[in-house]
Amino acid sequence: MSTTEILGTIGELHDRLGQARDRAALTGGDNRVVLVPTMGALHAGHLALVRRAHALGGIVVVSIFVNPLQFGAGEDLDRYPRTLAADLAALEAENISFVFAPDAREMYPSGASDTRVTAGAVGSLYEGAARPGHFDGMLTVVAKLLGIVTPDAAVFGQKDGQQAFLVQRMVTDLNVPTAIDVVDTVREPSGLALSSRNRYLDDAQHSAAQALFAGLTAAADAAYAGPAAALSAAQARIDAQSLVKLDYLVIVHPETFLAVPSDYRGPARMLVAARVGTTRLIDNVSISLG
Numbered sequence: 001m002s003t004t005e006i007l008g009t010i011g012e013l014h015d016r017l018g019q020a021r022d023r024a025a026l027t028g029g030d031n032r033v034v035l036v037p038t039m040g041a042l043h044a045g046h047l048a049l050v051r052r053a054h055a056l057g058g059i060v061v062v063s064i065f066v067n068p069l070q071f072g073a074g075e076d077l078d079r080y081p082r083t084l085a086a087d088l089a090a091l092e093a094e095n096i097s098f099v100f101a102p103d104a105r106e107m108y109p110s111g112a113s114d115t116r117v118t119a120g121a122v123g124s125l126y127e128g129a130a131r132p133g134h135f136d137g138m139l140t141v142v143a144k145l146l147g148i149v150t151p152d153a154a155v156f157g158q159k160d161g162q163q164a165f166l167v168q169r170m171v172t173d174l175n176v177p178t179a180i181d182v183v184d185t186v187r188e189p190s191g192l193a194l195s196s197r198n199r200y201l202d203d204a205q206h207s208a209a210q211a212l213f214a215g216l217t218a219a220a221d222a223a224y225a226g227p228a229a230a231l232s233a234a235q236a237r238i239d240a241q242s243l244v245k246l247d248y249l250v251i252v253h254p255e256t257f258l259a260v261p262s263d264y265r266g267p268a269r270m271l272v273a274a275r276v277g278t279t280r281l282i283d284n285v286s287i288s289l290g
């Protein structure tokens with residue numbers, strides 16, 4: 001018998017979540033709510049977020065919504081994988097009680113929200129430069145989900161490092177009373193970061209895509225010699241793979257997400273984005289610049 005409830009409307013979600021919270025409070029259970037926002041096409045990386053959510057609170061809500069606002073013209077909104085039946089089976093196996101899976105009309109009753117959250121200057125860099133408007137659309141839907149679910153905490157993946165940074169900054173700047181928890185990237189044994197878009201890759205592309213993490217690892221090893229050495233070590237590994245077309249490689253300060261100067265020493269994050277065939281992949285690791 002199914003224990004996972006699929007809630008398609010905000011009204012249903014409020015009813016069922018309210019009841020679950022009341023029941024937990026009455027029985028001395030944990031009535032904190034933790035949200036895991038997703039666009040579905042779940043893989044082991046998402047399940048790591050779900051497990052972290054279970055560790056953080058009593059009632060876990062997973063949202064599944066492919067948010068049109070964060071896809072630009074010509075991006076993969078139409079072909080973005082939609083695997084609802086498999087997603088629900090995976091969430092049921094993780095003992096998820098509530099899946100919020102609204103349609104676009106429920107989330108954007110007037111077509112699209114006129115009010116948007118702006119991601120500011122950092123939102124126009126790196127992924128934001130390649131995908132104009134992406135982060136405004138992402139923050140807008142995350143703000144809506146936080147407003148709808150009113151979770152005590154929400155869990156995001158470090159694989160989308162710029163997204164995690166911008167979400168954290170949004171809740172700080174807008175005084176949203178939700179703690180943001182960021183979970184380490186889950187990788188294949190080859191090092192390739194798990195991503196819903198990996199399923200677009202054929203065998204040769206899949207094997208070439210491993211150059212991204214190989215490049216980041218080479219950079220981490222060379223980081224004792226400073227930013228220039230780390231960048232060139234990564235670039236050499238990635239450029240050696242002809243199927244991988246590098247978009248950007250940058251070392252950012254973890255607190256500002258701005259590129260570090262050439263004489264910077266200390267903790268940092270290296271970000272990479274590349275195209276493999278028509279598939280855009282991103283990854284990042286933390287590095288320590290000597």
Ligand code: PAF
Nearest residue numbers: 037038039067138141160
């Ligand atoms: O990371 C994602 O899957 C999406 O950007 C998110 C956070 C669910 C917002 O649509």
